[in-house]
Amino acid sequence: MALLSLYWSLDGILILSTLMVAAYLYMTRKFNHWPKRGITQLAPTPFVGNFMDCLLSRKSGSLFVKDVYDCGESFPLLGFYVFDKPYLLVRDPELVKYVLVKDFDYFPDKYATADEKDDRFGYANVVLMKNPGWKSLRPKLTPAFTPGKLKKMFDIMLVAADDLGKHLDSLHLEGDGKVVEFKDICANFTTDMIGGTAFGLKLGSLENPKAPFREYGRKIFHSSFHRNMESLIISFSPQLAKYLKPKFFGEKATNFLRSVFWDVIEQRVACGQKRNDLIDVLIEIRKTYKSDENLKDYNFDGDDLLAQAAILFAAGFETSSTTMSFTLHELAVNPDVQKMLRAEIQDALEKTDGKITYDMITTLPYLDMVLFETLRKYPSVPNLNRVTLADYKVPNSDLVIEKGTPIFISIMGLHYDSRYFPNPEKYDPLRFTEEAKSTRPNFAYLPFGAGPRICLGMRLGLMQSKLGVVQILKDYEISPCEKTKIPIILDPKGIITTALGGVHLNIRKTTAAV
Numbered sequence: 400m401a402l403l404s405l406y407w408s409l410d411g412i413l414i415l416s417t418l419m420v421a422a423y424l425y426m427t428r429k430f431n432h433w434p435k436r437g438i439t440q441l442a443p444t445p446f447v448g449n450f451m452d453c454l455l456s457r458k459s460g461s462l463f464v465k466d467v468y469d470c471g472e473s474f475p476l477l478g479f480y481v482f483d484k485p486y487l488l489v490r491d492p493e494l495v496k497y498v499l500v501k502d503f504d505y506f507p508d509k510y511a512t513a514d515e516k517d518d519r520f521g522y523a524n525v526v527l528m529k530n531p532g533w534k535s536l537r538p539k540l541t542p543a544f545t546p547g548k549l550k551k552m553f554d555i556m557l558v559a560a561d562d563l564g565k566h567l568d569s570l571h572l573e574g575d576g577k578v579v580e581f582k583d584i585c586a587n588f589t590t591d592m593i594g595g596t597a598f599g600l601k602l603g604s605l606e607n608p609k610a611p612f613r614e615y616g617r618k619i620f621h622s623s624f625h626r627n628m629e630s631l632i633i634s635f636s637p638q639l640a641k642y643l644k645p646k647f648f649g650e651k652a653t654n655f656l657r658s659v660f661w662d663v664i665e666q667r668v669a670c671g672q673k674r675n676d677l678i679d680v681l682i683e684i685r686k687t688y689k690s691d692e693n694l695k696d697y698n699f700d701g702d703d704l705l706a707q708a709a710i711l712f713a714a715g716f717e718t719s720s721t722t723m724s725f726t727l728h729e730l731a732v733n734p735d736v737q738k739m740l741r742a743e744i745q746d747a748l749e750k751t752d753g754k755i756t757y758d759m760i761t762t763l764p765y766l767d768m769v770l771f772e773t774l775r776k777y778p779s780v781p782n783l784n785r786v787t788l789a790d791y792k793v794p795n796s797d798l799v800i801e802k803g804t805p806i807f808i809s810i811m812g813l814h815y816d817s818r819y820f821p822n823p824e825k826y827d828p829l830r831f832t833e834e835a836k837s838t839r840p841n842f843a844y845l846p847f848g849a850g851p852r853i854c855l856g857m858r859l860g861l862m863q864s865k866l867g868v869v870q871i872l873k874d875y876e877i878s879p880c881e882k883t884k885i886p887i888i889l890d891p892k893g894i895i896t897t898a899l900g901g902v903h904l905n906i907r908k909t910t911a912a913v
Contacts, residue, residue, distance in 0.1 A: 422446075425483075432485040433478030436798055440478030441470055448480030453631055456624055459891050460634055461781035461811060464488070468812025476793070481635045486805045492819075492840035495808055497794055498785060499842070499850035506785040507533070507851070510805040511633050513647045514640040519702035520657070521633065521647025524710035525855060532697035533852075535688065540707065540855060543597075543680045549858055551675065552596045553757040556862065559592035559605075560755065560870045566605045567875065567906070576907025578880045581727050582898060583608065586720035589863050590616055593715035596859070597677040598663055598708065612659075612712075615652045619713050620894050627892040634784065648709055660708040677711055715856055717895060718779035719863040724902040725777040725887070726770060726868055729826045731877045731904045732885055736828060740765055741872050748873060755873075760865050768828035770864055774846035776826060777889075777896050781811035783848055810845045811896075819843040824886070871906075880905040 426446050433440040441449045449467065452458040458466065467488050471477040475491035489495055498506050508529045513521025521527060525536055542548070566584070570577060587604040590613050594602035604613040620626075629645035646653055664685075667678050681704055689700040697703050730737040743765045751759050785806040792799050800806070815823040819839045820830060829835060836844075847854035854860070871877070879885065882903035890899040 427483070429483050429485055430480065433487075438476050438478045438487070438798065439471070439474050441467060441480075443480040446482070448482050448484070450481045450635070453635070456627055456892050459627070459889070459893050460631055461893075461896060462889065462891065464782040464807055464809045465811040465815070467807075468809035468816075476798075481805075484636075484805070486807060487800060488807050488809065490809075490812070492813065492842035494793070495813075495842040495845070496849075498806060498808065499783070499848065499852075502791065503850055505787055505789060505791045506806060508786055508788065509852075510637065510784040510786040510807075511635075512637040512640065513633050514644060515696070516641075517644050518640070518646050518653075520653050520706045520709050521645075522706075523697055523703040524647070524706040526710050526714070527633075527647070528706075529696065532694055535691070535694060536684070536697070536699070536707070537851070537855070539684050539688075540677075540680060543677050544856055544859055546858065548675065549862060550757050552859075553862075555595045556592055556866055557755065559588060559595060560866050562591060562605045563588045563867065563870050564874070567871070570906075572875065572906055572908045574907065576876075576905050578882060578903055579906050581902045581904055582720065582724040583901065585723040585727075585867060586616065586716060587613060588867055589716040589719040589723070592719075592863050592866075593712055593859075597711055597715065598660070599667075599674050599676055599678060600663065611655070615655045616713070616716055618652045619648050620717050620897070621649070622890050622892040622894075622897070622899075624892065626894060630894045648713060653709075656709045656712065657702065657705055660705045663708075664704075677708060681707060711856060715859065715863075719860045719867075721777065721779055721895065721897055722770065722773055722860070722864045723867045724898065726773040726864065727871065727877055727904060728883070728887055728898070728902050729773060729776070730769070730872075731879050731883065733826050734878070736769065736826070737872070737877065740769055740868075741876075744869055744873050755866070755869060760862065760869060763865070763869075765828065766865055766868065768831040770861065770868075771831040771844075771846070772826060772828045775814045775820065775830070775844065776823075778810045778814060778846045779895050780848075780854075781809065781896050783808040783810060783845070808845070810848075813843050813845065816843065874908060875906050876909050878905045878907075 423445055430443050443449055444451060447454060453460055453463050467477060467479050468490055471488065471490050475494055477488045477490060479486050479488060489498055509527055512527055515522050523532070525533065525540060528536065570579070587608055590604040591602050594600040594612060602610055602612045604610045626649060629649070632639050632643055632645045633647060648656065663678055664682060668682060673679055685700050685704050688694065689698060691699070730740065743763055747759045747763060787800050787802050787804045787806065789802050790799055814820060817823055842849060847857040880903055884900070888899040890897045
């Protein structure tokens with residue numbers, strides 16, 4: 400005789416059915432969280448919530464959040480679920496301002512996090528780190544990115560720009576030119592530039608695309624199921640990080656960066672050389688703060704220190720290179736914009752005897768508008784996340800958001816909202832004239848975030864992209880080719896916004912180069 404009936408097989412069915420019902424009830428117990436609070440939500444699916452497409456790698460995390468935004472119509476807030484956990488999407492620019500700036504003390508930390516013990520490179524870098532470490536570290540890194548420091552770095556940046564020019568010359572692009580994959584070339588260029596300006600290293604990625612830094616840089620942002628899952632866990636389900644052990648930079652890249660950056664720091668200390676770059680800043684931080692008893696979660700030595708070098712390297716080359724390559728794609732398919740921008744560049748070069756200078760690069764208004772429009776259509780980091788540190792009453796409403804609630808903001812959703820950017824699929828730099836900007840909410844455009852946690856390397860990233868675009872357009876013309884995807888397709892497994900299959904364009908030397 401069986402436990403519950405006359406047959407063991409029937410017992411098995413009964414027990415399995417009971418467990419399935421119990422699991423179903425447990426995983427759906429929170430699915431009325433937002434309606435109970437008067438907030439519209441997306442209809443969740445048992446066990447996965449609204450997250451199925453991400454789990455199957457049909458959508459990147461960024462496109463998932465944008466799709467949530469698009470489902471919200473005119474709602475200022477929209478609820479959704481990752482597995483069984485309630486998340487809140489903030490759609491209204493005025494409420495975005497409260498989260499990022501006005502009520503920042505309620506939202507100082509990001510929801511995303513890596514494992515505190517197994518991935519210090521992910522947990523302790525300035526992008527993801529929590530308070531009080533972030534509040535202590537951020538002001539120490541900021542001086543490395545002032546306009547004055549950027550101007551001092553410019554001669555080093557020009558070396559990388561010259562190398563880019565030499566590389567293009569070596570391709571013999573006269574006549575009809577050649578088809579080139581620009582995403583990789585741009586990443587080689589920005590890798591060399593960030594290596595020189597931030598770390599005092601000559602990386603040689605343009606000369607040798609398989610140079611170690613470039614190879615491990617590729618591994619960090621490699622489009623694969625494994626890297627996508629690591630990114631999704633850290634960004635959307637960080638509570639699983641201690642069990643699944645994802646690595647923010649990937650395991651191989653983490654080991655490489657740890658070894659190389661520690662050698663660079665030790666060599667700099669040993670020789671006593673000062674370059675006023677990020678390595679000097681990190682050495683000073685280690686000297687001043689490594690024994691700070693007020694910072695219980697951060698040591699600012701070892702991996703906690705090297706994490707800052709790693710995040711600047713990774714973000715510094717990849718975001719600038721994607722901005723460059725997307726800009727070149729749009730210039731190729733919008734020849735009138737390319738013609739107008741080249742004319743501005745050539746006029747400026749005539750005044751400097753053909754030399755690219757810091758003042759010349761920073762006084763090209765149409766170039767600014769072109770890059771701003773690229774960052775509207777293709778924001779490198781397409782969403783922001785925060786977590787409430789205490790119960791928070793939403794202004795002008797009765798809604799109280801409980802402590803620990805994940806808050807998401809879709810930058811890409813805002814950038815494609817026709818209320819703020821009419822005909823959003825169109826590439827139109829004139830959206831960023833002073834007159835046009837004055838007609839829309841300030842917090843409808845957030846390519847670098849906003850508030851105290853705004854992107855630390857914003858100025859450096861823009862300068863890298865500007866310099867690369869100017870270096871190419873002053874001598875070359877770009878146009879679509881058979882391999883050019885129009886419209887461009889975004890990689891569903893991409894960790895940041897990136898083009899699926901690269902950016903292929905035809906490039907040829909102009910006959911009237913300056």
